Amino acid sequence: MSLRQRAKELDAADPLAHLRTQFAIPAGKVYLDGNSLGPLAHPVRERMQQVLAEQWGEDLIESWNKHSWIDLPQRSAARLAHLLGTQADQVLCCDSISVNLFKVLTSALELQHRTEPTRNVVLSTQDNFPTDLYMVQGVSEFLGQHACQLQLVEEEQLLASLSEEIAVVLVTEVNFRSGRRLDIEKLCQHAHQLGILVIVDLAHSAGSVAVELERWQVDFAVGCTYKYLNGGPGAPAFLYCAKRHLEQNLKQPLQGWMGHAEPFAFTPDYVPAEGIQRFLSGTPSILAMTAVDAALDLFAGVDMQQLHQKALAVADFFAEALENSRWATEFTRLTPTQHSERGSQLSYSHPHAYAICQALIARGVIADFRAPSYLRLGFTPLYLGFEDIVNAFEALDQVLSNAEHLDPKWQKLQGKVT
Numbered sequence: 001m002s003l004r005q006r007a008k009e010l011d012a013a014d015p016l017a018h019l020r021t022q023f024a025i026p027a028g029k030v031y032l033d034g035n036s037l038g039p040l041a042h043p044v045r046e047r048m049q050q051v052l053a054e055q056w057g058e059d060l061i062e063s064w065n066k067h068s069w070i071d072l073p074q075r076s077a078a079r080l081a082h083l084l085g086t087q088a089d090q091v092l093c094c095d096s097i098s099v100n101l102f103k104v105l106t107s108a109l110e111l112q113h114r115t116e117p118t119r120n121v122v123l124s125t126q127d128n129f130p131t132d133l134y135m136v137q138g139v140s141e142f143l144g145q146h147a148c149q150l151q152l153v154e155e156e157q158l159l160a161s162l163s164e165e166i167a168v169v170l171v172t173e174v175n176f177r178s179g180r181r182l183d184i185e186k187l188c189q190h191a192h193q194l195g196i197l198v199i200v201d202l203a204h205s206a207g208s209v210a211v212e213l214e215r216w217q218v219d220f221a222v223g224c225t226y227k228y229l230n231g232g233p234g235a236p237a238f239l240y241c242a243k244r245h246l247e248q249n250l251k252q253p254l255q256g257w258m259g260h261a262e263p264f265a266f267t268p269d270y271v272p273a274e275g276i277q278r279f280l281s282g283t284p285s286i287l288a289m290t291a292v293d294a295a296l297d298l299f300a301g302v303d304m305q306q307l308h309q310k311a312l313a314v315a316d317f318f319a320e321a322l323e324n325s326r327w328a329t330e331f332t333r334l335t336p337t338q339h340s341e342r343g344s345q346l347s348y349s350h351p352h353a354y355a356i357c358q359a360l361i362a363r364g365v366i367a368d369f370r371a372p373s374y375l376r377l378g379f380t381p382l383y384l385g386f387e388d389i390v391n392a393f394e395a396l397d398q399v400l401s402n403a404e405h406l407d408p409k410w411q412k413l414q415g416k417v418t
């Protein structure tokens with residue numbers, strides 16, 4: 001049976017296939033970059049238009065109450081909670097990952113310093129997403145090394161590097177470059193035995209893998225909504241704090257009026273709101289969060305195990321096509337093969353990765369490049385089917401057969417690579 005015929009059969013048997021009609025994927029394109037920026041969904045466009053016209057446009061400031069804008073961060077959080085294996089009272093939708101990381105990191109350090117002021121190490125991985133490391137460096141420069149000291153190890157060394165000097169371990173569950181997934185439950189077990197708090201970055205997990213924050217006993221987490229959750233460019237991120245910590249009169253330094261117990265009392269002294277609400281700082285972006293909220297509707301009723309299984313199947317379908325082709329030896333696969341050890345992307349190293357990526361984009365296959373030499377493909381099964389993969393693979397085959405990637409115009413990195 002041909003690859004395309006097999007793909008057609010797999011698509012016909014796919015219980016999630018109907019979801020793709022919800023998305024505005026431009027005709028003729030195969031979108032393999034949903035792990036960087038999710039596409040626009042039709043219900044998101046409709047809700048945005050409605051909020052602009054009927055709420056902001058007509059009801060103006062009354063909308064804060066009339067349309068419950070004031071509760072939107074918590075309402076969006078409730079939808080997120082179901083994707084993260086937790087409850088709404090432990091999740092908040094706000095700010096960016098970077099800012100949320102600042103809040104939970106300083107919170108976690110303060111919590112540790114109450115009983116052990118000398119625990120100062122924040123352990124992370126060499127290959128963590130840079131903004132995560134920059135935030136730790138910033139906190140460290142600001143509070144001093146005695147309060148916060150960053151230590152970096154390879155992912156493989158994480159468990160062996162845990163010790164009683166470590167206050168916090170900060171990891172990204174699914175590595176943005178390699179697509180490797182860490183065993184967070186095991187990490188939490190080992191860390192907690194040594195009194196270490198665990199912060200997990202879920203940027204490449206939320207909406208991609210079945211996250212189980214409570215079952216894994218994660219202490220704090222952050223994540224974004226513009227990748228797998230399709231909330232739109234720069235959409236507000238989220239943060240998670242376990243209830244057991246919230247109940248300890250937790251502090252965070254970005255004390256804004258929206259995190260105050262009574263924001264509209266306008267009193268000069270800060271009194272934190274009860275629970276997770278205290279992690280809010282300033283006024284939420286209602287328009288941006290409207291898009292997130294509408295995009296999360298698409299996950300209602302979707303089983304995350306099933307969704308991830310499909311992502312793995314689609315990715316395997318691509319990998320198999322590549323591995324059975326005459327191009328197999330040119331690519332070095334970075335992503336583990338074991339299903340339990342990966343998220344929903346595949347990364348390959350190739351000396352011409354950048355040029356291949358550009359040539360693919362010219363053919364309507366939107367892939368992604370990561371320095372220095374990685375071709376990164378996101379398999380986002382809400383809107384990708386098996387036949388898309390055949391189209392993507394055929395485009396790759398054409399690019400390489402015609403040596404399109406050797407065109408001089410793609411030999412130099414151009415513009416901003418995002």
Ligand SMILES: *Cc1c(COP(=O)(O)O)cnc(C)c1O
Nearest residue numbers: 096097098129172176201203224
């Ligand atoms: C995309 C991504 C971020 C982005 O952080 P922002 O502050 O939301 O821009 C952070 N961490 C990881 C692991 C990411 O993949």
